[in-house]
Amino acid sequence: xxxxxxxxxxxxxxxxxxxxxxxxxxxxxxxxxxxxxxxxxxxxxxxxxxxxxxxxxxxxxxxxxxxxxxxxxxxxxxxxxxxxxxxxxxxxxxxxxxxxxxxxxxxx
Amino acid sequence: xxxxxxxxxxxxxxxxxxxxxxxxxxxxxxxxxxxxxxxxxxxxxxxxxxxxxxxxxxxxxxxxxxxxxxxxxxxxxxxxxxxxxxxxxxxxxxxxxxxxxxxxxxxxxxxxxxxxxxxxxxxxx
Numbered sequence: 592x593x594x595x596x597x598x599x600x601x602x603x604x605x606x607x608x609x610x611x612x613x614x615x616x617x618x619x620x621x622x623x624x625x626x627x628x629x630x631x632x633x634x635x636x637x638x639x640x641x642x643x644x645x646x647x648x649x650x651x652x653x654x655x656x657x658x659x660x661x662x663x664x665x666x667x668x669x670x671x672x673x674x675x676x677x678x679x680x681x682x683x684x685x686x687x688x689x690x691x692x693x694x695x696x697x698x699x
Numbered sequence: 700x701x702x703x704x705x706x707x708x709x710x711x712x713x714x715x716x717x718x719x720x721x722x723x724x725x726x727x728x729x730x731x732x733x734x735x736x737x738x739x740x741x742x743x744x745x746x747x748x749x750x751x752x753x754x755x756x757x758x759x760x761x762x763x764x765x766x767x768x769x770x771x772x773x774x775x776x777x778x779x780x781x782x783x784x785x786x787x788x789x790x791x792x793x794x795x796x797x798x799x800x801x802x803x804x805x806x807x808x809x810x811x812x813x814x815x816x817x818x819x820x821x822x823x824x
Contacts, residue, residue, distance in 0.1 A: 623803055625810040627744075634794055634814035635744065646812065678744055682801060682808040686760070688736075688746035 595679055595691035603699040604669050612694045614662040614679035623683035626655055626664045629693075630675045638677075639664065666696070674698055701725035701813055705795040708818030715785050715822070721778040721795030721815055729753075729773040734798045734811065735780045737791035737820075745791075748780065749798060749809065758807070763789075785822045792817040 594617040604610045614624065622642035627635040637646045639655035642662055652667045666673055679691040707719040719735070735747040748769040749758045757769055768781040778795055794817045798809035 621803075623801075623808070627811075634816050635811070636814070637810070637812050640799075640810055640812075680744075680810055682810045683803050684808075685806060687758075687806070687808045688734075688798070688810070690744040690746075692743045 595681055595689060597677075597679060597691035597694045599694060600692075601695045601697060603697050605699045606669055606671060608669055608699075610666040610669055610673075610696050612664040612666075612677055612696070614657075614664070614691050616660045616662070616681060618684055619659045620662075620681045620683040622658050623681060624655075624657070624662045625680045625682065626653075627678045627680065628673075628675045629678065635678065669696070671698075703795045703797070703813055703815035705793065705815035705818045708793065708820045710821045710823065711785055712824050713786060713822055716781070716783045717785065717820060719780040719782070719793055719795075719818060719820070723776045723778065723795075723797075726797070726813070728776040732798050732800045732809070733769075733771060733778045734796045734809070735769060735778075736794045736796050736811065736814075737789075738794070738817075739788075739791045742791075747793070749800075750778070782820070785820075787822050790820060790822045792819050 596615045598613045624642045626639040629635040643655045654665045676693045676695045678693045702724045705721045734749045750769045766784045770779045795815035796811040797813040800809045
């Protein structure tokens, strides 16, 4: 069974700086990875699919990269509304729809 | 506006039953697979169940198979989750979501592009 490991668990970043979030898979995923943003009390929001394609309406501050077992979500020029929890999700292997445990991006 | 509104969450005793509902608008519901995803308090996300466009295909995570039933009414643009024999570990916010379904490596898989706001199910005596 595939496992997704996100790091770090918590990332402290100052507004305006860049945040780099990692998602590592135990098995090859090709580019079948999505990233979501979740703010407190809200539903998750799709940011990235296909490892690097931004979803409709997502700011260009968000970029995704990677393939096979190593994936990265980069948030450039962090704004106040970007402080949230971010999840990666694989859609390549069984069991389907598996999520990572999340990375919390907090204000430094 | 594309929207999913989920409802029906409540406090229920272990062994009890509950039915969640989700109302869709702003997209062609009858042409969309639909899902339930849950999140235990302070925890991550877990896919629970999927249903195909006409309701003939249904898939479940192992931990709920045999206890939960996903269904839909395309005329009412509504999705349902019947939860029986509830356990403490089913306590979570349950989200209605639309999966974009792909065939990857001959297997069925998906990610989610539309989410409801969630409804809280608490299983406790």
